[in-house]
Amino acid sequence: xxxxxxDTFPLFHRLQEPxxxxxxxxxxxxxxxxxxxxxxxxxxxxxxxxxxxxVEKEFRGRIIPFLVGKPVTNRSQLVANIKxxxxxxxxxxxxxxxEILAHHAQVSVCDLWGGARRPSVPVYASFQSYTDRPDWIRxxxxxxxxxxxxxxxxxxxxxxxxxxxxxxxxxxxxxxxLDGTEVExxxxxxxxxxxxxxxxWNRIFMRWDQxxxxxxxxxxxxxxxxxxxxxxxxxPIAGGENLQEPRRFLPALREGAFDILQPDVLxxxxxxxxxxxLQMIRCHGLQASPHTYDGILSxxxxxxxxxxxxxxxxxxxxxxxxxxxxxxxxxxxxxLSIQPVAGAVPLPRGxxxxxxxxxxKVERYRWDGSAYS
Numbered sequence: 001x002x003x004x005x006x007d008t009f010p011l012f013h014r015l016q017e018p019x020x021x022x023x024x025x026x027x028x029x030x031x032x033x034x035x036x037x038x039x040x041x042x043x044x045x046x047x048x049x050x051x052x053x054x055v056e057k058e059f060r061g062r063i064i065p066f067l068v069g070k071p072v073t074n075r076s077q078l079v080a081n082i083k084x085x086x087x088x089x090x091x092x093x094x095x096x097x098x099e100i101l102a103h104h105a106q107v108s109v110c111d112l113w114g115g116a117r118r119p120s121v122p123v124y125a126s127f128q129s130y131t132d133r134p135d136w137i138r139x140x141x142x143x144x145x146x147x148x149x150x151x152x153x154x155x156x157x158x159x160x161x162x163x164x165x166x167x168x169x170x171x172x173x174x175x176x177x178l179d180g181t182e183v184e185x186x187x188x189x190x191x192x193x194x195x196x197x198x199x200x201w202n203r204i205f206m207r208w209d210q211x212x213x214x215x216x217x218x219x220x221x222x223x224x225x226x227x228x229x230x231x232x233x234x235x236p237i238a239g240g241e242n243l244q245e246p247r248r249f250l251p252a253l254r255e256g257a258f259d260i261l262q263p264d265v266l267x268x269x270x271x272x273x274x275x276x277x278l279q280m281i282r283c284h285g286l287q288a289s290p291h292t293y294d295g296i297l298s299x300x301x302x303x304x305x306x307x308x309x310x311x312x313x314x315x316x317x318x319x320x321x322x323x324x325x326x327x328x329x330x331x332x333x334x335x336l337s338i339q340p341v342a343g344a345v346p347l348p349r350g351x352x353x354x355x356x357x358x359x360x361k362v363e364r365y366r367w368d369g370s371a372y373s
Contacts, residue, residue: 003067003068003070008032008056010032010033010055011033012367013330014027017133017329019131021129026128029331029332031294031296033047034047035096044096050086058086092266113305116304121322121347122154122321122322124186124324125152125155125327129159130162140170141174143327143328144178148178153182157171157187160188160191160193171187175204189216191218195228199229206234211235212322215239215262216239226255227255237260238259239252239260246273253284260289262289262290274301275305278309288309290306299323300355306321307347
């Protein structure tokens with residue numbers, strides 16, 4: 001299994017209307033896909049993010065020349081070498097080489113990891129709540145209503161990007177609209193608050209009981225403040241999407257700063273590092289809900305990983321934490337033949353990743369090299 005060629009697919013989509021979170025608005029969506037093919041014709045796909053001109057240049061100038069002629073079975077060393085240049089590209093390469101190995105063995109990726117423990121994995125609808133229109137709250141509530149009507153039982157919305165009273169009105173309006181349902185809600189502040197401001201949310205948290213978690217209310221390096229907040233906040237505290245490498249999770253685990261950790265396969269170093277991180281979280285007795293916002297392939301690998309993960313609680317043998325599903329305008333979510341059904345995604349039974357690419361759509365969204373703005 002010698003690598004023969006690597007094809008790249010930088011993709012770009014300009015949004016009809018900018019949307020965002022406490023970090024600002026998005027005007028477009030991008031993703032960088034690539035396909036590795038061996039001399040025998042086996043192929044695997046990878047994904048990463050970044051500024052498309054820079055990623056394309058690095059693949060053409062350094063990564064592809066390095067990969068061609070190398071054996072797929074040297075996956076760990078290949079990923080480790082490329083990680084020195086571009087950690088996200090290395091994570092994507094770990095995906096592609098894992099898929100090739102699964103095809104060679106004629107088994108699913110889940111089978112490579114010991115087999116799936118469940119037929120499907122739940123997903124929650126993830127929203128970027130803010131726009132610059134004056135009726136942004138109504139728009140947000142409408143999107144959540146649509147997701148619930150499609151079968152989602154868990155949703156996540158954004159806070160921290162507007163004055164507290166405005167966010168308060170948004171969240172209370174949402175909960176009133178969901179009254180009488182079993183829909184659970186997470187709120188994500190994108191590290192916007194200090195402890196005192198974060199604790200103001202207890203007034204709302206105590207009025208309803210259908211909460212999932214409070215995500216990254218504080219800057220992530222403030223571990224002691226997270227420890228304090230966790231003792232006083234009335235709902236679980238979640239975070240960790242931008243932590244790189246499994247060892248970066250150790251301070252949060254040792255200090256008891258979080259109830260739920262959220263590694264991202266693109267940020268943590270690829271599928272093998274993600275497996276290590278998830279197992280380490282389980283060994284510390286905590287929940288794991290992977291962050292998967294950027295692309296459909298990283299989301300799919302997170303679903304496969306979660307499908308193979310042992311349950312967090314013995315109270316429900318089949319229970320598993322939900323995975324993030326980007327519910328915003330994002331055509332890249334339809335590039336793979338996977339979609340939620342009643343708030344869950346069925347896991348594959350066929351060889352490889354068990355999903356097919358819509359190559360016509362991939363070509364449709366190929367970046368033409370023009371400026372983003």
